[in-house]
Amino acid sequence: MQLFYEPNITGDQFLLNEDEARHCIKVLRKKADDLINIIDGQGNFYVCEIKEAHSKKCLLAIKEKSPEEKRAYNIHLAIAPTKNIDRIEWLVEKAVEIGIDELSFVICQNSERQQLKLDRVEKKAISAMKQSLKASLPKINPITKFSDFLKADLTGQKFIGYVDSTNPLHLKEAASKNDRYHVLIGPEGDFSNTELLEAEKAGFKKISLGKSRLRTETAGLVACHILNLIND
């Protein structure tokens, strides 16, 4: 099934944005009266009829609207962007496929990367949402410093990926079902001791993700998958 993404839907008729309109009319050669499937990224599927089939001005009329099945839990991944940008983009694609609600990028003491083009990240997320037939786009937060991130008022279960000799607790045991989860995953050089202590003070519990040593982006995905699995 081909889905088109239009985040601004108001009223019974609306214009499809130009990127999607061009793809719909020029590439896929849809005509007036054809029915197409739209998602709004806010949890709704639409069946729409093409009223005007222009590649710049594609007018659609809503025929049906149906909400996506709501999940009883919410996954927020906060991760240090990797040095190699492809790895973060890959993570975003896979996390959206598997299921994620919110993404934060956090700059840590050992972060090699301090900046991130969020529009590229969002594009990856949109394309993965369409490809996996979902209707909800995860919230992607502006990049923040670690200490600022900890100041946010986060309700729910809070975890930080960090394994040491005093910490054998696996996320699959630490997390309980049907809740809001916030998981912090550190950079290639890991969290500093200061960061770890600050996070613990802010209510983050240290968790392990298994016996294997994982790259940053793999750890992020694995955390996301574990939380989906215990709820699925």
Add this chain to the structure above:
Amino acid sequence: MQLFYEPNITGDQFLLNEDEARHCIKVLRKKADDLINIIDGQGNFYVCEIKEAHSKKCLLAIKEKSPEEKRAYNIHLAIAPTKNIDRIEWLVEKAVEIGIDELSFVICQNSERQQLKLDRVEKKAISAMKQSLKASLPKINPITKFSDFLKADLTGQKFIGYVDSTNPLHLKEAASKNDRYHVLIGPEGDFSNTELLEAEKAGFKKISLGKSRLRTETAGLVACHILNLIND
């Protein structure tokens, strides 16, 4: 920790292969008497002393040998290669990080890709093994046709990723601990009905990997992670 890979270790002294020797001596500038860490891909870690520090002929003497911790289970993933080769290479990297013992590439009726350069796949696996500090390289089998794959004598629990209305069984419930697992994951166009029936005849049980619609390579990784999780 930096690991070097040498699959052919016999006796107390041995020559490091030229690729690794060049990296060790030319790039990292290791000298005679330096200690370096070697893995053989067969489950062993070695500490070796450099006897002769030449970038083509790097002679090493074994100082210590220690086996990797053995896992009580064995994961064999059999997957249709994706059209885009990067996606398979990505899967190999991530599966090795998370833990996998054997990989087969299976050509299905709906496969768009019929060939695969196994040396590239092996290189990815070696690099992921070194990066994640493991000592075992998964067995990578030659590419086979689906029907030939089913003829192999596979002992253990056999699963095929396929969801239909009669099949709500999740892999996390279907698989039991401490066993050998074989998981079949289909191509972008999924398995054909004939293939599905043949697989069921050969003892493969249909399983779901969760509610989300996953790409081939994501399904492969998710299956691998679930089997690690229920055993971890």
